[in-house]
Amino acid sequence: MSRRKKAIIIILIGVVLLVIAGVFYFAQATRNLEVLVDRQIDDINLSEVLDGRYEGRYDSFPISVIVAVTVKDGEITKIDILRHVSGQGGPGEAILDKVVKAQSLDVDVISGATYSSKVILLAIENAFRGK
Numbered sequence: 001m002s003r004r005k006k007a008i009i010i011i012l013i014g015v016v017l018l019v020i021a022g023v024f025y026f027a028q029a030t031r032n033l034e035v036l037v038d039r040q041i042d043d044i045n046l047s048e049v050l051d052g053r054y055e056g057r058y059d060s061f062p063i064s065v066i067v068a069v070t071v072k073d074g075e076i077t078k079i080d081i082l083r084h085v086s087g088q089g090g091p092g093e094a095i096l097d098k099v100v101k102a103q104s105l106d107v108d109v110i111s112g113a114t115y116s117s118k119v120i121l122l123a124i125e126n127a128f129r130g131k
Contacts, residue, residue: 058120065085065123077100079100086113
């Protein structure tokens with residue numbers, strides 16, 4: 001077999017492997033996002049939360065968020081995004097203002113950034129649960 005044919009075969013095998021990896025990546029991401037849509041978020045009774053800074057995270061491939069939530073006198077005063085891997089979901093960070101304004105996790109997700117919004121809310125929930 002000539003070197004050229006070997007090179008073509010190696011390239012074709014590489015392309016096939018990349019396609020297979022892409023299919024698995026897409027399938028896993030799709031499954032995770034479908035589960036995320038149905039995931040319930042429990043509201044927090046802020047009167048039971050001591051003053052302080054709480055960190056929480058939530059990962060649902062391909063989205064990952066770490067937040068820091070500051071509570072003073074039974075109110076959320078500030079929420080910082082410490083890390084947000086989101087692809088196109090950056091606008092989901094607008095959910096932070098909604099949570100602070102409502103003093104609740106029971107807020108509507110950001111249209112066009114539904115998954116990132118939901119992951120951020122779940123990270124906030126986990127902050128109060130010590131996760």
